[in-house]
Amino acid sequence: MKQLFFLLLTLLGATAAQAQGVLTFDKELHDFASVPEGTLATHEFRFKNTGNQPIIIANVQASCGCTTPDWTKTPVLPGKSGIVKAVYSSAGRPGIFNKTVTVMSNAATSSTVLTIKGNVLNKEQLRSTLTPAQLAQSPRLKLDRTSHDFGKMEAGQSLTARFKVTNTGKQELVLGAVTSPCYCVGYKNVPSPIKPGESAMVELVYSQRKLGAQHEEVTITSNDLSGDAKLTLDATVVKDLNAGSMVKESTVSVPFK
Template identity: 45%
Template sequence: MKSKVFLLTALCFIFVCSGAKAQGKLLFEKDTHDFGTLAEGTQAAYVFKVKNVGVDPVVIPDVKASCGCTTPTWTKKPIMPGDSGTITAVYNSAGRPGPFYKSITVFSNNSEQPQHVLYIKGEVEAKALKTGSSPEQKAMSPRLAVGSTGYDFGKLEKGQKAFAKFLIRNTGRKPLVIQSVKSACNCVIYRTSRAEIKPGEVATLELRYVPAMLGEQIEEVTVLSNDIVMPALRLRLKAQVVAGKASKDTLREGAQPTPFR
């Protein structure tokens, strides 16, 4: 009889312990690091420091960056109470001129916040472009002009398809062709209302964005065209991404595009 009581007591203790919530707590020294201005091609690294101010160990099983341009590494062993760990973010600026704002999501058994988002930002100074185009060729080139270079989706659910429309005009003397659109996150695709935009004509450039990370996301999108004066136009997409499953695609109609200058 005594052995049965002891066994039941032991089992109850195991179940209570296994169901108890871990009381590890991570305290980050800072959430955002500004690299300032970087020369294009620089591999910029920053180490975020974090301390366990709880009473139980904290484990960080995974850290995910919002794009392939950022590589995170982190403390793999359990961070004991009172001890510290690190999350290192390395940003590859090669081929990414212009401003950037990237997020790094830290997953852990932190009792209060199992997902914590860190940010890195800065500006990449473009390398000087060498071109053999003559002044006459530049004067005859197609020219891409855009009414607005930024679009704010507001709140989106993770995985939800959202669309941004930009009005573009050819202010040059030859037909303009949008050749491709690139983004570091590989989460943006495009289509244009005209395959070829004649001088003086206006067309619509539509970007489809599917966010894959939670938190505030800012994606730099590069539009490549046959404009030899400015072959790469940079656009910026912004969204506050929340958890949830979108039931259908949404098209956000923003304010009227700003006039062409």
């Protein structure tokens, strides 16, 4: 009787062990080959749950801060598919790169390592490898204006400037990183690629704590081989905007009448 009982336990344990999701990727390595410096090199690793239980991806961890992961957050049922996206920021990182993202889940194999690699070329290097005909096919970034004045703003306040970006080239325009000496300018949302002949609104967020008149020179990198886009942001940063509504009458501060 005891032998039968232990046999049943063993069979139940084996059945439970087999009841798991299986994370099957179409590939675990992607080679970008040559990447123009300044672009956000993006690849979506696609997977399918080939097991018999739902899969939940708990976390995806990148090997460095230059790589940003994203993934399917909802449970992936048996037979269904999902993605793990890796975005490598190539701005200021010329040369060969080899980065990984580690996928952690409740699948039968709890940890899977995905790899992206490539060679970041500055635009001078890239232009030298292309024929005139290939260069003519390059995307072209055109801004509706090259400056924005926020006027008076409070220290630490975050304001948004909107610029219209048009792709006047013949290939898809991919915007890369936003850089500035103050490290105080960035995208509100990462812009999507812009098709030839189309336009998109790009929102830049500006936050500055340094007081006084500010003049920021900003660079928007992209896969436009003719060069990066330059623009300026201006603002007068004050400690407290409400302080401007007060005047001195004798020794007492009172609001404007």
